Amino acid sequence: GENVEQHPSTLSVQEGDSAVIKCTYSDSASNYFPWYKQELGKRPQLIIDIRSNVGEKKDQRIAVTLNKTAKHFSLHITETQPEDSAVYFCAASNGNQFYFGTGTSLTVIP
Amino acid sequence: SAVISQKPSRDICQRGTSLTIQCQVDSQVTMMFWYRQQPGQSLTLIATANQGSEATYESGFVIDKFPISRPNLTFSTLTVSNMSPEDSSIYLCSGAVGTGGNEQFFGPGTRLTVL
Numbered sequence: 001g002e003n004v005e006q007h008p009s010t011l012s013v014q015e016g017d018s019a020v021i022k023c024t025y026s027d028s029a030s031n032y033f034p035w036y037k038q039e040l041g042k043r044p045q046l047i048i049d050i051r052s053n054v055g056e057k058k059d060q061r062i063a064v065t066l067n068k069t070a071k072h073f074s075l076h077i078t079e080t081q082p083e084d085s086a087v088y089f090c091a092a093s094n095g096n097q098f099y100f101g102t103g104t105s106l107t108v109i110p
Numbered sequence: 111s112a113v114i115s116q117k118p119s120r121d122i123c124q125r126g127t128s129l130t131i132q133c134q135v136d137s138q139v140t141m142m143f144w145y146r147q148q149p150g151q152s153l154t155l156i157a158t159a160n161q162g163s164e165a166t167y168e169s170g171f172v173i174d175k176f177p178i179s180r181p182n183l184t185f186s187t188l189t190v191s192n193m194s195p196e197d198s199s200i201y202l203c204s205g206a207v208g209t210g211g212n213e214q215f216f217g218p219g220t221r222l223t224v225l
Contacts, residue, residue, distance in 0.1 A: 043216040
């Protein structure tokens with residue numbers, strides 16, 4: 001089955017700096033890679049996703065890059081704000097199941 | 111998008127009993143899933159709920175312990191059977207829309223404590 005690894009497990013940045021979270025996957029059949037943000041006590045919320053036919057996608061301060069050959073994808077958050085503080089999960093899907101990374105706890109220091 | 115509700119939102123149960131969690135989606139979804147999330151941990155897929163047939167379970171999860179039903183496209187239940195304290199966790203259902211079961215949306219979760 002799929003194995004998704006995520007790094008780092010914790011990340012602290014100063015407000016206004018950038019944050020980068022990286023994930024690798026093992027199953028070459030995976031073709032959809034979403035990122036979720038989960039605030040304490042809340043449900044995971046989809047923030048951005050990318051499909052295997054695209055190398056990069058951007059939505060305002062959030063961007064995701066995908067390297068299919070190396071089987072890794074990354075989340076980039078620019079101009080971080082305190083409200084970006086949360087746990088972020090990457091996931092990989094082959095269209096049938098979703099497999100999640102272990103999560104990154106991001107703290108943005110005002 | 112899809113709006114997903116779950117009930118109960120939380121429960122405290124005695125060892126050896128069973129609890130059924132309900133998940134309702136406001137629109138038809140391609141696929142429905144059940145996850146378990148320990149506090150501070152990632153989401154672990156329990157099974158894919160298949161409409162009108164047996165669920166597809168992930169390694170480490172079995173139907174006798176986690177029976178799942180999905181009688182239609184918008185409703186599913188997960189039962190946690192013969193509970194032990196190790197079953198204490200948050201259980202989340204999700205629905206996926208779009209081609210190939212993408213764009214997954216989550217319910218609010220059910221926080222289960224087993225004494």
